[in-house]
Amino acid sequence: MNDSRPADVAAQRCSEADDLLRQNKPVEALKALDQALEADRDCARAIIGITMIAERLTVTKYSKHFDRLILHCLQSPHGNPEALTNPAGHLLQLKYGLPDSQSRLTNSVRTESGLEGLRKDGLLITYLVTTINRNLTLESFLQSVRTEIWHRFTQGRLSGEWQGLIAALAVQAHNNEYIWDISESEREWLDATAEQLERLEGEITEATATLFLVFAMYRDPWELSKLRQRLRERSADRWSPALRFAVDRTIGKRARQIQLVPSIPRLSAAENPTSGSVRQMYEANPYPRWLHVTPALRQVDASYRLIAQYPHLGPLPKSEGPMQILMPGIGTGRLAVWAAQRYHHVQITAVDLSIQSLAYGKYMAESYGISNIDFRQGDLLTLEGQYERIECIGVLHHLENPEAGFERLVSCLKQGGVIQIMLYAEAARRDIWRLRTRLGLSHTNMSFDEIRRIRARILRDDGDLTAFNGLARRPDFHSTSGFRDLILHVQESTFTINRLRRMIEAADMRFIGFEFASSQVMSMFGESEAEQRYRKAYPDERTLSSLSNWEAIEASHPNLFGNYTFWCQRP
Incomplete structure (x- = not known):
């Protein structure tokens, strides 16, 4: 008789999965993690492991068992819906036999049985409400489903039992910020319906609820x-439950965010004209769009992973109280919430130009029960104070003078303190600049309708845009704020390693090293291509911290970096 507790059995299976991953056997590891969930359905370690494998596993055939497994992970409080977006979307594509094309596939949902299956599909409903869809084939399919529902509603052939599916599609639209294209006939109906809803009187009937949805x-x-x-x-x-859910997600959540605006202190006005333009852009489209942060299994010292990853790091400043971390250009706060959950004994100052972005971040932080983030509105160029650590991701390249911004941040860093920066690599942005030129795009602020029309034109591939289809593989392509940040930003500059080196040397900073995806997740899937090339070219330089060496590697492989994420230390 086996008297082992379920949690112990699950832990043993998770350890077996770790061993299998070290042997590069992800399918066998997935089976071990599945067995862990059979023992303990709430095993966080198993759910995180399944998510990690699902992100990298190529699935070619639909499986009901895998469907249930992904659904369980999406619904779990330990799950990471963003990481599961691509595998879940691909699984749904296989489930409904959708080809790898962007055709609208309208005939596939014309039958009553076709829609009936969608209405009862737990994975589809959960996927729609917990993710931002990134699968273009699925997007086209769901647009055709949406159109069919609209047709049936306008013809009086849609009962209240469809509200669950309609509400899920409404929440998906809210998640992606209404980026999907609409037809002219749909647009005309929406304009008329908006006037009708604005004149709404009396109680909410089932018919009115369905109209709203x-x-x-x-x-x-x-x-x-x-x-x-x-x-x-x-x-x-x-x-109805569907109406309550949709109203809360599309209206209630936004109202609660706006209520937080007066509680966010303002450090300084955005006096720089460029800063003012950038602020206006992000007020209209707070960025990044995010819905979840995976809860941490345990908190760790903020310096632990850094020291383990970069053994050549110099002595770090010591503090009697919590480590003071500055996150300038934090946007909607995702990185701050992530850090606050994972780092032990820290106090985070999160600063951004956009008050709407900060309100989103503060709302999300409160929803996760996080109280050690101080959200403040201000311009990076006027920041003051002394911090042990600064994390500035995807911000400096949106300044008129990124080097001046870097120097300002360095002035806010204690001696021995570290700073993490992410900047655009010039080679990786060339396709964006070519696309802008091809479409005749300006860098000025654009309306929502203009943004959606530009995206629709790229997807229609009207003649000479085939070369840019790869853009659709980027997560930002699939939400309004993301698409604007990716392609239509009002201010942008790019870097090479040469420019990077000159900026670091001018600020008298010590380059510690680049950070790659493999080191970020601390996974067992091996080093990145860049790391492998460096070690092969310079086997005796084990710290991977020579910018001169990196410059030589980039000269031979100009597309090696999508962006530059790196750490520096103040001597």
Whole structure:
């Protein structure tokens, strides 16, 4: 008789999975983790491991068992829906037999049985409400589903039992910030329906609820100010679960964020004209768009991984209280929330130009029960104070003078303190600049409709845009704020390692090393191509910290870096 506790059995299976991964046997490791979940359905270690493998595993055939496994991970509080977005989307593509094309596939959902299957698909419903879809084939399919639902509704052939699927599509639209294209006939109906919803009187009937949900599949109901007010005045007790959920996600969540705006201190005005333009862009489209942060299994010392990853790091400053971390240009706060969950005994100062982005971040931090982040509105160029650590990801290249921004951050760093920077690599952005030229795009602020039309034009591939289809593989392509940040930013500059080296030397900083995906996740899937090339070319230089060596490698392999993420230390 086996008296082992379920948690012990799960732990043993997880350890077996770790061994199998070291042997490069991900399929066998996945089976071991599946057995761990059979013993303990809430095993966080197993769910995280399954997610890690699913991200990298190539699945060529639909499996009901894998469907249930991915669904369980998506629904688990230990799950990471963003990491599961691509594998779950691909699995749904296989499930519905969708070819790798961007055709609308409208005939595949014309039958009642076709829609019935979608309505009862737990994986599809969960996927729609927990992720931002990144699968273009699935996007086309879901657009055709949306259109079919709209047709049936306008013809009076849609009952209330479809509200669950419609609400899920409405939440997906909210998640991706209504980036999907719409037809002219749909646009005309939406304009008329917006006026109808603004005139809404009386209680919310089933027919009115369905009307609202169908509208919300296409357009943000937040823009209907009179409707927002009336919904706040109505009791939600008699609403259907689907309506309550959709209203909370599309209107209630936004209202709670706006309530937080007065509580965010303002450090300085964005007096620099470039800073002002950037702020206006992010006020209109807070970035990045994120929905979840995976809870940490345990908290660690903020310096532990850094020291392990870079043994040549010099002595770090010591502090009697919490480590003071500055995160300038934090946007919607995702990295701050991630750090606050994982680092022990830290106090984070999160600064950004955009008050709307900060409100989103503060709302999300509070929803995760995090209280050690101080959100503040301000310009990076006017920052003051002394910090042991600064993390500035994807910010400096949006300044008019990135080098001046770097020097300002260095002045805020204690002696021995470290700074993490991410900058655009010139070679990786050339396709973006070519696309802008081909489309005749300007760098000025654009309306939402203009942004959506530009994206739709790229997807239509109207003649000479085939070379840019690879852009759709980037996560930012699939939300309005992401697409704008990726392709239509009002201010951008790029770097080479040569420019990077000159900036670091001018600030009297010591380059510690680049950070690659393999080191970020501390996985067992091997080193990146860049790391392998460095070790092969310079076997005696084991710290990988010579920028001259990296410059030589980049000269031979100009597309090696998508961006530069690196650490420096103040001597």
